Amino acid sequence: MAGVTGVAAMSVLVMVMVVQMVAMMGVTVEAQGSWAVLQKNAGIASMHSAVSHFDQVIMLDRTNIGPSAIKLPGGRCRKQPLERVSKTDCYAHSVMFNPNGGGVRPLYIFTDTWCSSGQFFDNGVLVQTGGDFEGNKVIRTLAPCGAGGNCDWVETGARTTTGRWYASNALLPSGTRQIIVGGRDGPNYEFYPKRFAGEGSFYVPMLGGQDTLYPYVILLPNGNVFFFAGRKSVQINWNNQKTVRTYPDIPGPNRNYPSAGSSTLLPLTWQNNFGQAEVMVCGGAAGGAAKANNVNAPAVASCGRMVMTAANAGWAMSNMPIRRTMGDMINTPDGQVVIINGAQNGFQGWGKANNPALNPVSYNPGNGRYAVLAKTNIPRLYHSTANLLSDGRILVAGSNTHQFYTYTGAFPTELRVEAYSPAYLGAGNNNVRPGIQGYPRAIKYNQVFAVTFGIGARAGGVECVMNSAPYSTHSYSQGQRQARLKTSVPVKVGGGWSVQCTAVPSANVLPPSYYMFFVVQNGIPSRGVWVKQNN
Structure with missing residues (x-):
């Protein structure tokens, strides 16, 4: 000194x-990683988002907000007599965004998608369920297309049994059926499509009450489903509607909406034959903050981990270096969890949070260590989203702390889209980043398949990794899961290398669907490619 x-x-x-x-x-x-603005005006403030296997990002907002910042093309207008703000509305409330170039194409939504839920089917079709008012029981689909396509939303005519506002979806092992869980005035679950004509919904007591909206829903390796709401969690056999296990309550306050904690399934690995499933739940509002309307209450820093498949399952607690409500948790291909977006004070709601958490944090599940990452200059508070892209970046969008689009005052409606590039995408890693050259476009369970890639001179092991494409909304990525596959020692082949990867054993681990596939060498992932997991 x-x-x-x-x-x-x-x-x-x-x-x-x-x-x-x-x-x-x-x-x-x-302070690591970097930020870049990809689009200064996406036209809408993203409340819901998902990345299709065409590498296009589907974004949605509510419809009952009046004008957005982008019009429907060709003079088209939505005429919706049940709409509560604009019964004739010529503005788009959903868009398709190209993260490679920043292009935006308006999409047409007919009924309100406010606080709705969604998930991809195995054929790549995005299913979108529920919302508010006239959209409360509506089921919509979008068969995705590339940047030059004209795909759009379709209302199927099917309806949910219960209104689904603030619900969560998960893909079941068939790849062709989803479970839809919870929501306001919906302490139950149901299926889409129905398993038989006239099938209704199934009551779960813990899904009712305060702080239980947008429950965390995870398909387990035994085929059952894990529900978490508030502080409580159970395991459900959805085939016979039986609650087969009740878990200990997580320490601390409630974690779900409007507390706005976040959660993810930690990576599933070949070392235990994908039989161990561990959930992580982080952050949220202080206990009682929403009920007391305490917008300045310090958010929660605690995270809990629990091995849901363990005989003596219990919560192991730690603290993030930055307290956070409304954060999003993203499983990155290097095996880390990035916790991004949100605020350090308050809770979910219009104008109910402040003191933005501008620094993401990473968490290493292997050693339990956190790292503070590079800071953004754009607050992402109520109604923001985060999604992993196949090139390894994390795309973040949205934030609207107001009832309508408001571009003045504290935390105005945010139309900018930006991407966070983790440290593994830094310039110093460009010459050692694996480049996938050959791979199967479709794989079957237990299949051993070859992947070839080019790589610079670098020591360290190689892993094959598969990431789902979840539906991001309200601090939870519905359907997020990652599998780290058994991978052989690389063998020199011509000017590159080859490894043998062994696919997961069953649809309970990765349901049939499209997945981002990465080769990760000593912590540096390749640019991902899309593969189809088939039965």
Whole structure:
């Protein structure tokens, strides 16, 4: 500290002490990764988003907000007599966004999609369920297309048994049926499509009440489904509608809407034959903050992990270096979890949060350590989304803390789309990043298949990794899962390398669908390619 005196010396000493104390807590202080704005005006503030296997991002907002910032093409207008704001509406409330170039194409939505849910089918069709008012029981689909296509939303005519506002969806092992869980005034679950004519919904007591909206829903390796709502969680055999297991409550306050914690299934791995499933739940609002309308209440820093498949399952707790409500959790191909977006005070709702959490945080499930990542300058609060792209970036969009589109005042409606590039995409890694050259476009369960790739001179093991394409909304990525496949030692082939990858054993691990496929070498992932997991 030579040359540093007085107040400056004290400041340096305090900073050193803070870094040392944070390190003792298992946290690494690292400003890493980078940000880039991809589009200054996407036309809508993304409330829901999903990435199709054409590498296009489908974004939706509500319809009952009045004008958006993008019109429907060709003078088309939506004439909806049940609409509560604009019965004749010539503005789009859904768009298809191209993350490679920033192009935006308006899409047509007829009924309100406010706080709705969704999931892809095995054929790549995005199913979108529920919403508010006239959209409450509506089921919509979009068969995706590339950047030059003209695909659009279709209302199927099918309806859910119960109104689904703030519900969650998960793909079941068939790949052709989804389970739709919870929602306001919907303490139950049902299926789309129905298993038989006249099938209704099935009551689950823990899905009712405050802080249980947008429940966390996870397909388990045994074929059952895990539900988490508030602080409680159960395992359901959806074939016979039986609750087969009740888990301990997570410590701390409630975690679901409007508390706005977040959750993800940690990576499934070949080392235990994909039989161990572990959930992680992070952050949320302070206990009672929403009920007391305390917009300044400090958010929660705690995270809990629980092995749902363990005989003595219980929560193991840790603290994030940044407290956070309305965060999004993303499984990145290097095996990390990135926690991004949100606020440090308040809870979900219009104007109910402040003090944006501008620094993402990464978490290493292997050693339990956190790292603070590079800061954005754009707050992402209520109604924002985050999705992994196949090139390894994380796309973030949205944030509207107001009832309508409002471009003035604190935290205005956010139309910009940006991408966070983790450190593995840094310039120093360009010459050692694997480049996939040959791979199967479709794989079957237990199949052993070859992948060839080019790579720079670099030491370290190679892994084949598959990531789902979840539906992101309200701090939860519905259907998010990652599988790390058994991978052979690389063999030199011509000017590149080849490995043998072994597919997962069953549809309970990865239901039939399209997945992003990566080759990861010593923590550096390739650009992903899309593969179809078939039965």
